Amino acid sequence: MSQPVLHIENLQTHFFTDRGQIPAVDGVSIKVHKGEVVGIVGESGCGKSVTSLSIMKLVPNPPGKIVGGTIRFKGEDLVTASEKRMREIRGNEIAMIFQEPMTSLNPVFTIGDQIGEAVRIHTKASKKESRQRAIEMLKKVGIPRAEAIVDEYPHQLSGGMRQRVMIAMAMACNPELLIADEPTTALDVTIQAQILDLMRQLNRDADTAVLLITHDLGVVAQMCHRVVVMYAGKVIEEGDVRTILKEPKHPYTIGLLNSLPKLEESQERLYSIPGNVPIPGSLTTGCRFAPRCEQAVDRCRQEMPELVAVGENHRSRCWLSV
Amino acid sequence: MAEELLVVSNLKKYYPITGGVLGGEVGVVKAVDDISFSVKKGETLGLVGESGCGKSTTGRALLRLIEPTAGEIRFDGVDVMNLKPDDMRKMRRDMQIVFQDPFASLNPRHNVERILEEPLIVHGIGTSAERKKKVAEMLEVVGLNSYHARRYPHQFSGGQRQRIGIARALMLKPKLIVADEPVSALDVSIQSQVLNLMQDLQKDMGLTYLFIAHDLSVVRHISNRVGVMYLGRIVELTTSSQLYSNPLHPYTQALMSAVPTPDPDVVRERVILEGDVPSPANPPGGCTFHTRCPRVKDKCRTVRPEFQEIEKNHFVACHLYNQA
Ligand SMILES: Nc1ncnc2c1ncn2[C@@H]1O[C@H](COP(=O)(O)OP(=O)(O)OP(=O)(O)O)[C@@H](O)[C@H]1O
Ligand SMILES: Nc1ncnc2c1ncn2[C@@H]1O[C@H](COP(=O)(O)OP(=O)(O)OP(=O)(O)O)[C@@H](O)[C@H]1O
Ligand SMILES: [Mg+2]
Ligand SMILES: [Mg+2]
Numbered sequence: 001m002s003q004p005v006l007h008i009e010n011l012q013t014h015f016f017t018d019r020g021q022i023p024a025v026d027g028v029s030i031k032v033h034k035g036e037v038v039g040i041v042g043e044s045g046c047g048k049s050v051t052s053l054s055i056m057k058l059v060p061n062p063p064g065k066i067v068g069g070t071i072r073f074k075g076e077d078l079v080t081a082s083e084k085r086m087r088e089i090r091g092n093e094i095a096m097i098f099q100e101p102m103t104s105l106n107p108v109f110t111i112g113d114q115i116g117e118a119v120r121i122h123t124k125a126s127k128k129e130s131r132q133r134a135i136e137m138l139k140k141v142g143i144p145r146a147e148a149i150v151d152e153y154p155h156q157l158s159g160g161m162r163q164r165v166m167i168a169m170a171m172a173c174n175p176e177l178l179i180a181d182e183p184t185t186a187l188d189v190t191i192q193a194q195i196l197d198l199m200r201q202l203n204r205d206a207d208t209a210v211l212l213i214t215h216d217l218g219v220v221a222q223m224c225h226r227v228v229v230m231y232a233g234k235v236i237e238e239g240d241v242r243t244i245l246k247e248p249k250h251p252y253t254i255g256l257l258n259s260l261p262k263l264e265e266s267q268e269r270l271y272s273i274p275g276n277v278p279i280p281g282s283l284t285t286g287c288r289f290a291p292r293c294e295q296a297v298d299r300c301r302q303e304m305p306e307l308v309a310v311g312e313n314h315r316s317r318c319w320l321s322v
Numbered sequence: 323m324a325e326e327l328l329v330v331s332n333l334k335k336y337y338p339i340t341g342g343v344l345g346g347e348v349g350v351v352k353a354v355d356d357i358s359f360s361v362k363k364g365e366t367l368g369l370v371g372e373s374g375c376g377k378s379t380t381g382r383a384l385l386r387l388i389e390p391t392a393g394e395i396r397f398d399g400v401d402v403m404n405l406k407p408d409d410m411r412k413m414r415r416d417m418q419i420v421f422q423d424p425f426a427s428l429n430p431r432h433n434v435e436r437i438l439e440e441p442l443i444v445h446g447i448g449t450s451a452e453r454k455k456k457v458a459e460m461l462e463v464v465g466l467n468s469y470h471a472r473r474y475p476h477q478f479s480g481g482q483r484q485r486i487g488i489a490r491a492l493m494l495k496p497k498l499i500v501a502d503e504p505v506s507a508l509d510v511s512i513q514s515q516v517l518n519l520m521q522d523l524q525k526d527m528g529l530t531y532l533f534i535a536h537d538l539s540v541v542r543h544i545s546n547r548v549g550v551m552y553l554g555r556i557v558e559l560t561t562s563s564q565l566y567s568n569p570l571h572p573y574t575q576a577l578m579s580a581v582p583t584p585d586p587d588v589v590r591e592r593v594i595l596e597g598d599v600p601s602p603a604n605p606p607g608g609c610t611f612h613t614r615c616p617r618v619k620d621k622c623r624t625v626r627p628e629f630q631e632i633e634k635n636h637f638v639a640c641h642l643y644n645q646a
Contacts, residue, residue: 043509044480144597158598188372188536190595193580197594215509218582241586259514261543263566263581264588269521270514270543276479277509 005074005177005209006032006055012068013047013054022281024050026233027069029307032177035207039220039241041256042230043277048213051230052179055211056096057086073177092121095170099182101162105154111138111165112150118172137168141198160191167198174206181213196223217260221245226313229253232278232288235307239314249316252289287318295320327498327530328361328384333393335376335383339603351603353379355554356393358629361498366524366531368545368562370538370577372599375551377534381500384532385417386410398497415445418491420484422503427487428475434461434486435471441493456493464489464519481512485519492523502534517544538581542566547635550574553610554602556629560636570638573611609641617642 013025025047032038040048053059055071057078071078073094078086090096098104106114115134119125125133131150138146141164154162163183170178180199184192200223203210212223220227220241227244229237229252237250248254258271275292287293290300299319307317334357336350354376361367369377383390386402395402397417405413421427428437438457442448448456458468464485475483484504491499501520505513521544523529535541541548542562549559550571558571569575576593583590595614600606606613612622621641629639 043511142596160598188599189538189580190372190576191598192582193592193594196582216582217510217584221584221586221588222582245584245586256511257584259510260584261514261517261539263539263542263578263583266563267543270517272514272518273511276481276512 002033003075004031004033004072006030006211007072008051008055008069009072010069011051011054011066011071013050013059013064013066015063016065017063017281020281023233024064024280025054028230028233028235029069030211030228030235030238032209032211034176034209035203036226037203037210037212037224039224039227040211040213040230041215041217041220041227043215045277045280046230047233048215048230049181052096052181052211052213055179056090056094057081057083091118091169092173093175094177094179095173095175097163097166097170097178097180097183099185101154101159101166104166105162107154110151110153111157115150115165115169115172118169122173133172134168137172138165140171141165141168142194143168160187160194163187163191163195164198167195167202171202171206175208177209177211178202179211179213182215183212184219185214185216192219199223217245217257229256232280234288234317236289236317237315238307239311243311243314247311249310249314249321250289250318251293251295251320255292324362324364326360327363327398328532329394329396330360330384331358331394331396333357333380333383333395334391335379335388336391349603352554352605353602354383354390355602355605357551357554357556359549359556359559361530361532363497363530364524364528365546366533366544368541368548369532369534369551370536370541370548371551372536372577374599374602376554376602377536377551378502380551381419381502381532381534384500385414385419387419412445415494416497417500418494418496418498419500419502420487420491420504422506428483428490430475433472433474434466437475437486438490438493441490445494447494460489460493463492463523465515479512480508481515484508484512484516488516488519488523492527495527496529498530498532500532500534503536504533505540506535506537513540520544538578550577553599553605555610555639556637557611557640558636558638559629564633564636568636570632570636570643571611571640572615572617572642576614576616609639 008030011025011028015022015024028051042048054066066079112131112134115137116130119130119133135146135150138149143149143161143164184195202208224241226240228235231252237253255273261270273292286301286303287305290296305317305319307315308322310316310321333354335354336352338347339349339351341348371377382388384395435457438460439453442453461467461470466485505516533544545562547561548565549556552573558574569578576595579590579592597614600613608624609622609627612618627639627641629637632638632643
């Protein structure tokens with residue numbers, strides 16, 4: 001296979017707090033190829049956002065720090081890249097969309113200024129041309145009254161519209177990798193459907209690689225080719241979308257799928273994984289899911305399993321699936 | 323058929339918009355605009371709809387935590403709208419509310435025992451020892467234990483905090499619980515724990531729920547009947563199974579088709595609605611959904627469709643089904 005656009009190997013991002021050193025991302029490896037949509041799923045606090053912030057080198061430091069591993073973007077290691085180089089990459093070769101677009105849109109510039117800026121960096125277009133391009137991009141992402149909106153400020157738009165603006169900006173710079181961290185979590189389902197549609201278009205038309213972070217397995221099913229499941233800072237299972245959603249091997253993934261209420265059928269009672277996610281930093285030996293796992297045996301509590309192949313393009317970190 | 327515990331007729335809540343140089347009223351937000359429904363004893367009525375459609379306003383107006391603009395509310399045979407403040411306070415023993423964000427609704431300076439004791443103190447129930455015993459019992463009921471009684475809200479996980487919120491609502495042994503997005507902030511594995519707990523409590527204590535959420539799968543799972551809201555109005559109301567197998571209103575159809583299913587092989591026919599939900603400060607005339615409706619007719623732009631029973635137990639407000 002060709003070289004992946006993004007190749008994360010054994011990434012370790014830790015937080016140094018007064019409660020001690022928290023291994024928020026603890027040896028994560030992920031590959032994303034051109035034209036591929038890879039999903040990262042997992043419960044709140046499992047390290048999804050810290051993984052994506054690490055790629056952009058935006059982990060707040062202190063208290064956070066990448067303490068190990070490599071992040072190769074088209075072969076170049078971003079962990080050792082200079083801040084100057086990162087500024088070239090961000091919003092240009094790698095675009096990022098966050099859950100709350102307000103944090104990444106600049107409140108004092110108009111929508112047109114911000115999309116126009118992205119266009120100018122990329123095409124050396126004049127101010128007037130880039131404004132025109134901005135209007136086109138806004139229309140393309142389905143914003144009504146694009147000619148007027150272009151002169152408005154972020155706070156004047158609804159959440160769905162802001163997210164569309166972020167996508168318009170991402171499209172304008174024609175990135176090779178788009179990182180979307182919970183891009184639709186704050187949105188209503190009918191608006192979510194619009195945004196997912198746009199992301200799909202971007203991926204298909206420009207062959208953009210997408211790393212999509214979400215906790216919604218429905219979104220994963222509709223969008224992703226491959227899925228990485230994280231638990232407490234580690235990848236615990238990965239494979240193509242069908243395998244993960246239909247023939248998962250890891251007890252956590254199985255439990256997660258069984259916990260979901262279904263729209264199509266009625267269930268008397270939902271399955272529920274006992275217990276809670278471990279408190280970060282309170283990690284012990286053995287498999288991190290063992291305290292909640294109904295199938296755990298002694299070995300699970302003593303020794304951390306490796307992520308090993310359990311099928312074609314399918315890996316699981318569980319003593320029971322080897 | 324079970325008797326009706328709650329009957330709501332023509333409920334409205336308009337929030338004033340103030341502005342101008344004098345700060346006078348320059349308009350209204352029609353947050354809830356003439357809705358009617360009832361909830362039977364022991365059942366769960368779900369209320370779904372997108373952000374801002376008026377779900378929370380409905381829930382709060384029922385308990386008169388906010389004063390309704392108009393309408394009638396009968397709870398257990400009592401005309402709630404005409405109760406004096408003191409009687410209303412007593413009435414609330416029987417009608418409790420659970421909020422989405424348990425953290426914001428739990429006093430951070432009080433430990434769990436104090437938080438759960440509070441409603442009993444307010445209503446002057448029991449001696450201190452009796453109250454503490456009740457608290458201990460209730461903690462067991464929601465799957466916590468006395469070890470948790472001395473801890474503070476920030477020392478709990480989201481799911482545990484929601485259990486505390488539910489425990490507090492149950493302290494007075496209410497008849498009705500308005501649950502406003504009780505699981506929306508929780509991860510799926512914790513969400514299912516809380517949903518199961520709510521179902522068990524309903525069975526054991528004969529509770530009636532008005533369950534508000536925006537997640538259609540969750541609402542389908544927990545509800546006997548479901549009402550779909552759009553821009554301050556209920557557009558469709560029927561049994562859970564009817565709503566999902568035979569949605570009639572074009573908005574319900576679009577909403578349902580937009581929910582992503584966790585199965586990559588399920589290809590649903592998707593209706594992607596254009597545009598955003600209009601502002602309730604300036605709602606479209608006629609049917610408020612007409613600006614986004616894929617099946618809009620001329621009449622929809624001018625005439626508000628009536629909320630009619632199209633089939634048995636299946637109410638819809640849409641001109642496509644008007645029998646007049
Ligand atoms: N600034 C910080 N200081 C200390 N710890 C942090 C900080 N940011 C994140 N963490 C820790 O890193 C872990 C991973 O957090 P992260 O934000 O990546 O989770 P996530 O998977 O994105 O969760 P969510 O679904 O809630 O967004 C968490 O346990 C959190 O406690
Ligand atoms: N105190 C208030 N003053 C003015 N307008 C309000 C007030 N509270 C709510 N609104 C408006 O009333 C409408 C309905 O709000 P409500 O909170 O009932 O919606 P909701 O369906 O619960 O939404 P969500 O899913 O976001 O919780 C919204 O447009 C909201 O902005
Ligand atoms: Mg996150
Ligand atoms: Mg609400």
